[in-house]
Amino acid sequence: MIEVEFWDYDDVDEMADAVAGDIAFIIESAIDARGECLLAFPGGSTPKPVYEKLAEKKLPWKRVTIIPGDERLVPVDDERSNIKGIAQTFLPLGARVYPIYAEGAEDYVMAGHAADARLKSLKWPPDLVWLGMGTDGHTASLFPGPDLDDAMDAPKGKLVMGIKPDPMPEGAAVERLSLTRSAILQARTIIITITGQEKREILEGAIEDGQSSKLPIGRVLAETEFPIDVHWAP
Numbered sequence: 496m497i498e499v500e501f502w503d504y505d506d507v508d509e510m511a512d513a514v515a516g517d518i519a520f521i522i523e524s525a526i527d528a529r530g531e532c533l534l535a536f537p538g539g540s541t542p543k544p545v546y547e548k549l550a551e552k553k554l555p556w557k558r559v560t561i562i563p564g565d566e567r568l569v570p571v572d573d574e575r576s577n578i579k580g581i582a583q584t585f586l587p588l589g590a591r592v593y594p595i596y597a598e599g600a601e602d603y604v605m606a607g608h609a610a611d612a613r614l615k616s617l618k619w620p621p622d623l624v625w626l627g628m629g630t631d632g633h634t635a636s637l638f639p640g641p642d643l644d645d646a647m648d649a650p651k652g653k654l655v656m657g658i659k660p661d662p663m664p665e666g667a668a669v670e671r672l673s674l675t676r677s678a679i680l681q682a683r684t685i686i687i688t689i690t691g692q693e694k695r696e697i698l699e700g701a702i703e704d705g706q707s708s709k710l711p712i713g714r715v716l717a718e719t720e721f722p723i724d725v726h727w728a729p
């Protein structure tokens with residue numbers, strides 16, 4: 496049975512404060528232990544207040560590398576780009592923000608191979624993979640669709656894959672790059688942030704279903720070997 500601990504907050508602001516504090520601790524511990532820190536952050540809207548609280552903290556940012564745990568195949572200045580929000584917040588602090596998508600790949604599959612090669616130049620595993628979740632149970636860009644099984648069953652060495660969601664998600668109906676399940680599970684720490692009763696019930700159901708979950712988040716969590724903190728606000 497997956498070991499998941501829910502941390503409930505009265506509101507998003509309280510959750511953002513707490514999660515920013517946890518990430519700051521992970522950063523300081525990593526740098527104490529290894530002199531550097533590698534973080535994988537989610538895109539979407541939920542993380543934004545956490546990004547802001549974290550950016551207020553006095554940390555050795557020059558020793559921190561941040562990658563998006565997943566990316567949309569759009570130009571870096573596109574509002575839908577995950578690296579855009581991360582770069583706007585953390586580049587000014589001196590952190591190294593490392594894109595996984597280099598425009599110009601002939602298709603999403605080739606973009607995945609290029610991203611996988613790029614990530615291999617980083618010191619894996621990451622100190623943190625921070626995940627969000629959609630109401631369809633996707634996490635990172637592990638969406639239901641033809642590429643899901645490959646991303647779930649990718650070998651340990653395959654860190655990133657191109658993903659063609661089917662159906663395409665509303666709002667960002669573009670092909671994606673995503674950390675594979677294996678890459679996510681290699682993280683020293685995994686945290687999840689979600690808001691709202693609907694997502695909480697979907698996540699609790701996926702945890703309950705375990706290995707038999709039909710949801711990507713459930714199939715990721717079913718393989719975890721250490722406790723996962725889920726931070727939730729109404």
Ligand SMILES: O=C(O)[C@H](O)[C@@H](O)[C@H](O)[C@H](O)COP(=O)(O)O
Nearest residue numbers: 537538539540541627628629635
């Ligand atoms: O690229 C993305 O969209 C994210 O990485 C994705 O996995 C996100 O975490 C969920 O879609 C939840 O998004 P919200 O926080 O906006 O609900």
